Amino acid sequence: xxxxxxxxxxxxxxxxxxxLIGSGRTELARLMFGLDRRNSGKIIYKGKDVTPDSxxxxxxxxxxxxxxxxxxxxxxxxxxxxENITIAEMTMKKPVFLNLPKERRAASKMVSVLxxxxxxxxxxxxxxxxxxxxxxxxxKWMLSNVDIIIFDEPTIGIDVGSKKExxxxxxxxxxxxVARDIFLEETILPMHKLFRTNIKKAHPQLPDEKVTLCISxxxxxxxxxxxxxxxxxxxxxxxxxxxxxKDLIDHITDFSxxxxxx
Numbered sequence: 105x106x107x108x109x110x111x112x113x114x115x116x117x118x119x120x121x122x123x124l125i126g127s128g129r130t131e132l133a134r135l136m137f138g139l140d141r142r143n144s145g146k147i148i149y150k151g152k153d154v155t156p157d158s159x160x161x162x163x164x165x166x167x168x169x170x171x172x173x174x175x176x177x178x179x180x181x182x183x184x185x186x187e188n189i190t191i192a193e194m195t196m197k198k199p200v201f202l203n204l205p206k207e208r209r210a211a212s213k214m215v216s217v218l219x220x221x222x223x224x225x226x227x228x229x230x231x232x233x234x235x236x237x238x239x240x241x242x243x244k245w246m247l248s249n250v251d252i253i254i255f256d257e258p259t260i261g262i263d264v265g266s267k268k269e270x271x272x273x274x275x276x277x278x279x280x281x282v283a284r285d286i287f288l289e290e291t292i293l294p295m296h297k298l299f300r301t302n303i304k305k306a307h308p309q310l311p312d313e314k315v316t317l318c319i320s321x322x323x324x325x326x327x328x329x330x331x332x333x334x335x336x337x338x339x340x341x342x343x344x345x346x347x348x349x350k351d352l353i354d355h356i357t358d359f360s361x362x363x364x365x366x
Contacts, residue, residue, distance in 0.1 A: 113252075116278055133254045149251075166252060167254065169253070170255045185215065185229050186225035188240050192244045211225050211243075214247050220232075
């Protein structure tokens with residue numbers, strides 16, 4: 105179950121949520137994408153209530169969802185690469201791909217951009233490696249030009265090289281295309297502990313609640329390594345007064361999740 109979850113995400117941000125298996129990470133993602141029925145709460149985007157009642161509605165509202173189980177819910181495993189890439193775009197803007205040559209050109213472009221290793225666009229997606237399957241899921245949302253992508257364990261079950269490529273693609277999407285990424289992964293927890301230990305060691309006088317604020321601001325840039333370094337310096341190096349909190353609040357914009365329960 106998910107109870108009283110609230111957060112805000114700003115444009116261009118990769119926002120991370122961490123938790124152990126069973127903590128509600130995937131349940132929250134499914135609620136936000138309209139896969140599960142919610143009991144209360146709203147999702148506000150650009151001043152409007154865009155809380156979805158179905159995945160179709162979520163997609164039309166500009167949301168994408170890269171699921172932790174690509175084989176069951178992310179891909180149509182027995183269909184070609186081409187169809188898996190264009191399926192969400194067809195949902196959003198039908199009948200945009202009744203023109204089959206146009207569909208092929210669009211899919212071919214995404215294969216090239218994401219460097220998806222496949223013999224052809226007609227290759228059945230189940231025959232690709234795990235990393236390339238995940239790239240196909242990502243291509244689906246990139247082609248659809250969604251504003252917000254929810255990544256739930258985006259690198260699960262893929263090799264180290266593919267993990268690096270996925271993280272780099274998330275970075276590029278955040279900077280150049282997709283406005284906001286929401287990233288959910290169990291591996292955030294060790295990173296959280298490492299940040300907390302290092303900050304407390306360097307600044308033992310910093311209150312626990314402000315250490316938490318430091319970590320929250322850092323996670324927003326977790327894949328932007330140069331920015332993350334600047335955030336660390338800027339955050340823990342300033343005077344610990346009301347201006348500290350104000351600077352964090354100033355980063356927040358118009359996307360928020362309010363009191364979601366499920």
